[in-house]
Amino acid sequence: MSDSAAFTLDDADVQALRNAVSHVSKIGYCEALVCDRLGLSDLTSLLWRAIPIYRSRQLAERDVLAIAIDLFLLQGLISPDELNKLFDKDTQELFLRAGLISLDEKGRAHARASLFPVGNRLIFSDLAWPMLSQAGYVKAPSDQVMFVGNDSRWLARATVRRPYGAALDLCTGSGIHAILAAFHSQRVVAVDINPRAARCTSFNSQASGAANIEVSVGDLYEPVGEERFDLITANPPFVPSPANLLLFRDGGQSGEDVQSRIIAGLPKHLAKGGIAQIVTEFGEREGEPLSVRLREWLGGAPMDIFILRLREYTGAEYAIGHADGDESYDTFLSSVHDWFDNLNTQKYTRIVSVLLAFQWSDPAESPLTIVEESEPPQRDAGDEIEAAFQVERLLRNHSFREKLIQSRLRLAGPIGFIESWVLGGDIHANTQAKLLGKALPITHLLAPLERAILVMAKESPSVLELLESARGLNLEEEAVLTAIGSVFRRGLVFLTPVHSDP
Ligand SMILES: C[S@@+](CC[C@H](N)C(=O)[O-])C[C@H]1O[C@@H](n2cnc3c(N)ncnc32)[C@H](O)[C@@H]1O
Numbered sequence: 001m002s003d004s005a006a007f008t009l010d011d012a013d014v015q016a017l018r019n020a021v022s023h024v025s026k027i028g029y030c031e032a033l034v035c036d037r038l039g040l041s042d043l044t045s046l047l048w049r050a051i052p053i054y055r056s057r058q059l060a061e062r063d064v065l066a067i068a069i070d071l072f073l074l075q076g077l078i079s080p081d082e083l084n085k086l087f088d089k090d091t092q093e094l095f096l097r098a099g100l101i102s103l104d105e106k107g108r109a110h111a112r113a114s115l116f117p118v119g120n121r122l123i124f125s126d127l128a129w130p131m132l133s134q135a136g137y138v139k140a141p142s143d144q145v146m147f148v149g150n151d152s153r154w155l156a157r158a159t160v161r162r163p164y165g166a167a168l169d170l171c172t173g174s175g176i177h178a179i180l181a182a183f184h185s186q187r188v189v190a191v192d193i194n195p196r197a198a199r200c201t202s203f204n205s206q207a208s209g210a211a212n213i214e215v216s217v218g219d220l221y222e223p224v225g226e227e228r229f230d231l232i233t234a235n236p237p238f239v240p241s242p243a244n245l246l247l248f249r250d251g252g253q254s255g256e257d258v259q260s261r262i263i264a265g266l267p268k269h270l271a272k273g274g275i276a277q278i279v280t281e282f283g284e285r286e287g288e289p290l291s292v293r294l295r296e297w298l299g300g301a302p303m304d305i306f307i308l309r310l311r312e313y314t315g316a317e318y319a320i321g322h323a324d325g326d327e328s329y330d331t332f333l334s335s336v337h338d339w340f341d342n343l344n345t346q347k348y349t350r351i352v353s354v355l356l357a358f359q360w361s362d363p364a365e366s367p368l369t370i371v372e373e374s375e376p377p378q379r380d381a382g383d384e385i386e387a388a389f390q391v392e393r394l395l396r397n398h399s400f401r402e403k404l405i406q407s408r409l410r411l412a413g414p415i416g417f418i419e420s421w422v423l424g425g426d427i428h429a430n431t432q433a434k435l436l437g438k439a440l441p442i443t444h445l446l447a448p449l450e451r452a453i454l455v456m457a458k459e460s461p462s463v464l465e466l467l468e469s470a471r472g473l474n475l476e477e478e479a480v481l482t483a484i485g486s487v488f489r490r491g492l493v494f495l496t497p498v499h500s501d502p
Helices: 013-024 031-038 047-058 064-072 080-086 089-097 149-160 176-182 197-207 259-269 290-298 315-322 330-344 382-396 400-405 446-456 463-472 475-489
Strands: 099-102 107-112 115-118 123-124 164-170 183-190 215-219 231-233 270-284 303-314 348-358 369-373 409-410 415-422 427-435 444-446 493-498
Touching: 013 123, 013 197, 013 382, 013 415, 031 047, 031 064, 031 115, 047 290, 064 080, 064 107, 080 089, 080 107, 089 099, 089 115, 115 149, 123 197, 149 176, 149 348, 164 176, 176 183, 176 197, 176 215, 176 231, 176 427, 183 197, 183 231, 183 290, 197 215, 215 315, 215 382, 231 259, 231 400, 259 270, 259 290, 270 290, 290 303, 290 348, 303 315, 303 382, 315 330, 315 348, 330 446, 369 382, 382 475, 400 409, 400 475, 400 493, 409 446, 409 463, 427 446, 427 493, 446 463, 446 475, 446 493, 463 475, 475 493
Parallel strands: 164 183, 164 231, 183 215, 231 270, 303 369
Antiparallel strands: 099 107, 115 123, 270 348, 303 348, 409 493, 415 427, 427 444
């Protein structure tokens, strides 16, 4: 696409750009209000094929927010009057100079970059739909700077947001994760192999006022030498693709070309006490748990791993979703065939979207592997990810059992049950439990004893009281303690020391 933004800016324009972006924020261009205006519960459900519907239904009233959404998110054509309503003349000229918008012969404006609201921050990228009249990216240049996609948002929401010394964002693209980390880290290094992406990240750091980001063009860890980081984030190209067409998307035929090297580099670059978080997809083979591959890439380094499984796709769904060939149905079918063939060659039976987190293990313990399934996070879930590691470590602590006996159980919040029953008997065949109001809505399958403990936890019993009732029912103490540990591990109950009772 010849009409894309250059992502370069004269020094003299930096402050003016920052002011202009702040003006766009002030008119309500933030994630919550844009979602609301488009009638979406989450921006991850924005569909480009529905653009005409959003425009006619949600943006019919042309206030400044509607105009900004149409221009920067939906790639619409804005009339001269609308442009004047959105920006004063100076700002229009700035956006033209910076190559963020263009005017046609009738003075109508269209965007040359997309602008994504991520929480209250704004991130520029190349146009999300470079060929709006046709589906897919087939004709996008291979150095296209990736839009803020669902995977980008999932990682942004999963990132553990505590204060860090140094953060590293690999495969930075638009720089979304580097920009977000800049506001809770002393310094951030952002790396991308694509010079155009590096320019876009620098541009975004200028626009957001984040002055603590160093942007490097390079291959993964190569620009950072031996340095270690407290936070490492990465959204690598991960798609197992029959042909490497797009730098931001394709991870070679296995999909693992880049991600395997990122994980292999963690032992050398993750600081003690730090966390590395990656959003990616993996092809899964029958009988081969993902953790085996991750451990292999870590080369035996003692790291705890949290694998959060978000979505699964069959080979056919994946091939159809990625196939190109807008020219004709035959071309499309032939592309589906190529994609599916490639997955078969890799022996992938399904593809899974995951969020991964890595931390150094406690040196006294063997490395942990935690695997959970959840819907993708709809809001910040960093605390829940951090808590998952902490709870597992607590459970393994030798004094845990002693603490447990002296504890009282409290429900961690309202819990939704979905149950199936066996007809003709009083048996729960299956109970699913979900702690409501969590950013990671994990569904837990409960054993009957775990279910019974949760029901009793409503009354906040002490563990000793629970053991007492269990004895009356001839239940083994060990089984009851294990079941309590299990509902605690899954965050469904809190434990408070009995001696702190009011
Ligand atoms: C999936 S995009 C992610 C962009 C952004 N981090 C996000 O979450 O929206 C992957 C990015 O990785 C970059 N990339 C691909 N191979 C790389 C490598 N070997 N080293 C550094 N960056 C690489 C691509 O240029 C692209 O910008």
